[in-house]
Amino acid sequence: MLNPQSDLILVAGGAGFIGSHLCRALLDQGHSVVCLDNLQTGRAQNLEGLSSDPRFEFIEADVVAPLPASVTERTARFRRIYNLACAASPPQYQADPEHTMLTNVVGSHHLLRLAEASSARFLLSSTSEVYGDPEVHPQREGYRGWVNCTGPRACYDEGKRAAEAMAFDYARLGRAEVRVARIFNTYGPQMHPDDGRVVSNLICQALSGREITIYGDGSQTRSFCYVSDMVDGLMRLMESETVGLDPVNLGNPVELTVSELLAEVLDLTGSRAPIVHMPLPIDDPRRRRPDIDRATALLGWQPRVGLRDGLERTCAWFARELAETTPQRVPA
Template identity: 60%
Template sequence: MTTNRFRRTRVLVTGGAGFVGSHLCERLLADGAEVLCLDNFYTGRRETVAHLLDNPRFELMRHDVTFPVYVEVDRIFNLACPASPIHYQKDPVQTLKTSVHGSINMLGLAKRLRARILQASTSEVYGDPIEHPQKESYWGNVNPIGTRACYDEGKRAAETLFMDYHRQHKLSVRVARIFNTYGPRMHPNDGRVVSNFIVQALEGEPITLYGDGSQTRSFCYVDDLVEGLVRLMDHPDDDIGPVNLGNPGEFSMRELAEKVITLTGSSSRLVHRPLPEDDPKRRSPDIDRAKALLGWSPKVDLEAGLEKAIAWFKRLREGEA
């Protein structure tokens, strides 16, 4: 679904050359916005937005959000931060700086411009949850000194900054807690479970399950997520607090692996590896707030979404994507 809701609106998307960011830029352009895509290309890639470069309403800027940027915009989507463990654990200090310094810089820009700003937070703020499914009122169960803390605590600190800027400076803020998202343009080597399983299956390699494969996740197709982000940014209320965006359908890692094997027609077998430190055992969103406030719920089921993602990974292998 597209509208003209952002017509003549200049929108900054940090991390815009990433997986989710590229889809968001595409959607905003379809909705009539002028889009400034900002990325330092640490995990984002020019190829994800190459098809947008000829659009006169699209601009690509190489910049790191840990340094201030001086531009003129009406709305800001702050997506900048490596989101997969293999990337955010490679340079944990920089990951934390991206969440904290990056948020301070983007909030400072929004304050100067009186622009509305949305923070792409994460389900990782809930840590290894004791409450299930996770509601926005749940404060989480996070190890503050573990190997995942650079990302988990960075995003928690960013949420604090956003809400304090709202309370102290009356800034118009939005916070989206994003659960596992998948679809075309995922980085093939980002270490995320969906891309891992698809790549391994297409190559006929063993599919890696950590632990016994019983841990669960929910998987939201990227178009559904982008619709949620757009609706949240467009919501008129400045004091709604964090909103979960994810698909409440819950699947074990083993179930996901078996679906991927079936859909790819692969002969891959399952192999088991030790469970990583602080890896959550269960993860599924309660999306009642998103339904009530935004009229939003995901439309694409897992099998249909996986078919689209697999088709894209096949084209990537053949050099066509």
């Protein structure tokens, strides 16, 4: 039971991959945390070990709907609001594009109004997808992007762009103090095994011995940030006093091809599973790499976990996860 007198931090989407790590980190710092999630893509097991903490509370609700009384009745106690509510992998957010768009726009509106009413600082987790299939490389915050506004990824890309516009309008009008993080590819333990992102796909396929799927020829590039570094960046950004009305890229600037990532995964897992090439998805970015000069200058932030170390930790976690969920054969 939360202390009825304590200040609170709200983490919307707190049962998701990054959100659950953020909840743990905030608790480790001594904060009281309310986690709000509809469990559409978040998982209750991501919160294992937190429910027994008297400074933590989970509320199952959808930010598209009006916020429940269990949240609004505590309006005056919220000091920080993190909005991480939205499916983040293409297969998940394309499965219900209407809900994805509404989560980004209507959900952000509900949380911004809560921030205004509570005088809480608000952080929006935006995305590198606002840059689309970029024509500028690496991507700096001032780049306006090359987004297909009518394509199958638009529900997420344009939803996040609209959420950013709304957040900054609230800031310009003095209605809320906002921070906007543009998150690049993030990986680590507690990713959903079936979320369709490249790291989880490759590791799970390699560990299970299934065919390993590479989309396109594998020459497209990404930059992968380990989740603990991402959470550190989000928390630094929330507490920064110098950001103003500018978004901040958070990601690891080390760029590698999908084929290079696969080679690392195969080396770590020892897998000899066959590799199958599939057509590249529509609007899939050819190159993706953040310019993090702003984050370094304003937040003193840089990623610290190297790819090899991060992949080792992630492979070990997925190996345990798959062992627990794979049915065991009964000897004849």
